[in-house]
Amino acid sequence: MRTSPLFATASHVELVGMRTTDSAFQSSSAPPQKTTNPSQWVAVGVLTVATFLVVTSEMLPVGVLTPMAEGLGISSGATGASLTITGLVSAVTAPVVPRLLGNLDRKKVLASAMAVLAVGDLLTMVASGFALLVVSRVILGVGMGTVWGMASAVATRLVAPQNIALAVSFAVSGVASASVLGVPLGTFVGNAFGWRAAFGALAALALAVGAALLWCLPVLRRPAAADSESEAEQRRSLLRPAVLTGLMVVVLLVTAHFAAYTYVRPALEELPEMSANSIALLLLLYGVFGLIGNFVAGAAAGHRPRLTVLLLAAGITVSLLVLALFGTAAMAAGAAIAVWGLAYGGLSVGAQLWMTTAAPDRVEHITGLYVGVFTGAIALGAFVGGLIVEGAGIVPLLWNTAALALASLMVGLIGTGPQRDRSD
Template identity: 65%
Template sequence: MNTPLESDRGPLRQWLAVAVLSLCTFIVVTSEMLPVGVLTPMAGGLGITPGMAGYSLTITGVVAAIAAPIAPRVLGTLDRRTVLAVAMVLLAAGNALTVLAQDFAVLVVSRTVLGIGMGVVWSLAAVVAPRLVTARHAALAVSLAVSGVAAASVIGVPLGTLIGDAFGWRSAFGALTASALLLAAILLISLPKLPKPTASATASTGGRPLLRTPAVVVGLIVVVFLVTAHFAAYTYIRPVLEDSTGISAASIAAVLLAYGVFGLIGNFAAGALAAKRSRATVVLLALGILLAIAVLALFSAVAAIAIAAIVVWGLAYGGLSVAGQIWMTRAAAGNEENVTGLYVGVFTASIALGAFLGGTVFEIAGMTPLLWTAAALALAALAAGLLGPGPSTITSEPRIPEKVPAA
């Protein structure tokens, strides 16, 4: 076990560094998900259908899915602090290209660049966070770092939607460009040097490849089904709220805000639960997502019930990223950077698959069949989580990969 970091960097500096990582994941996921909130005007501005605009999430997800697992293998001994800053610059470039896009071809290029930055930032943030604090606070640091994912729904997407409605959808992406550049500079100032962590000789995989470790494979299967289910339906939540409930654009922004608030609550609640029982936590979240989507499919025309289902949906899905992350690091303790890259790669690939599946089913069959398709996928995730092997129950805090020197 590595020695505590308190003597090198005081508690305030440690948590400020973790907070900066949280802001980075916030901007990353807001950049990825903003098309959900501005889908209709974005499609109109580019002269494409809403289904094609939704495919922009597929593009980002595919690229991030490739970048995330490759990054730890090709970065070598590069300082992870510098890598994170460069990735945020790439994210800014992708958003800037989206602002300038006039057709689908340029949108593809912009979302490709964005996907590279996203894959690197997301895969490294959850691994870097526990290296910045003492061992007993490692799980909380991971929860805070990935809370940006849920906070993107609470603040990012609703705020981007409001900016888009008020000043045009391009202005929202412009704001993300400036924010990403600012955070790139702050990363270099606030984080210490972060050399490549060394893999533990006593890794819980027992020397087996990650994809031959049963608990890792089951966790990835659950993630594939659950994230695909979520994004297949959630990408097109604005059209269903517009068409089925008939609520206004301002009300849709408020519903997305409520979804995000409960998502943020779910993130920290799931992080605390998963630190003790990661498998049970993920199974509970899968059940919540399944029930929420099924209720929405049955009662989407009833505004009050639809909104309640979306709130429950946010609570459950908000905890998935951190709970899944803890599942992975418990299943492959001692090999955190590689398993996290694999996890984020599968996660973002599932985002791409979900957005593609959602766009295809939505264009061909409409929203109700899409919701039932998503519910069936969530049921498959629940079954895999219940029946397959999970990580060992560990009551101690996650391992800190290695001691970080003072900046």
């Protein structure tokens, strides 16, 4: 939608940038393929299911927070803090794992990580108090950080260059679809059979997906580009203005989101006084809009990642303000939740494409760093949210998180964006 007379020149610059980025994503051990065959899309699909399961495992306490807290004999704040534990462990795991893998086959690493996730879910299922819950969430964080941290980088190596943005959108859509299906269905299962049954089902699914990864993915060793420079040179190459701005936006916005979203069930119970099943339906609405946002943002961020992320930040800010001001009205709360889902659903893929556009020559490392920061912000958000809820209540939580989301928007406007946006 450019109206400038320099349209043709700008389009040419963008196309060159896309080709440069795509070539950087590919493993240089073979010539770039011209098309993506069905078996490769199946592999991307299995990878998507893996990200779906790790994020569902992490986020399920949000949907079953009240009964889970009662079953463990702890407060809602302590139960919500389990997300902090998982996020902190994932924040360490995601950036460290790519540097430790060497030439190990990535599909075996991913399959092993799914087995670790299954152990974490099983321990959550049998936990009788806070101590075992902590252990289970630490284990779960290792599996989650490994899978989520590697998913986008692996997806780019499974498809033809022209399909890279779509493959990343699919891989990251597991995050959004965890809200569409994972958390709402887990909430329904928790309401019907108990929250422990929901975590047991996740453990069984994690083992099945681990086996599918071994079957469907090709052998994926270390990318050839990673051998061309030293680790010190690679670390220095990530310290770019566009990367730093993007990470600051992610920290502020994800912290704001999870500080509020971790306690969305208590908020909907307190403000519009919704029933458990009504909340589950509203979370499903949130997830449906989140999935839409994922693919819309993926298409937009492929060309203009900075503008896309800034629009998403504005959407989250508005949603939190509406909940704070008009959340006692069911219709207003429902509308705010839908817009919130649309905006946050696009954030994972939008910010991921911001990162890979800013550092196209270091995809595996920048993805690990990004996911580490993202999950660290999840941990911080859950922790901050718990402090505010316990100390001040739900409405002050919404006001504070809206202010934090607005701050992320300001940082994104002032800071440096990736090159592809600047060529527009």
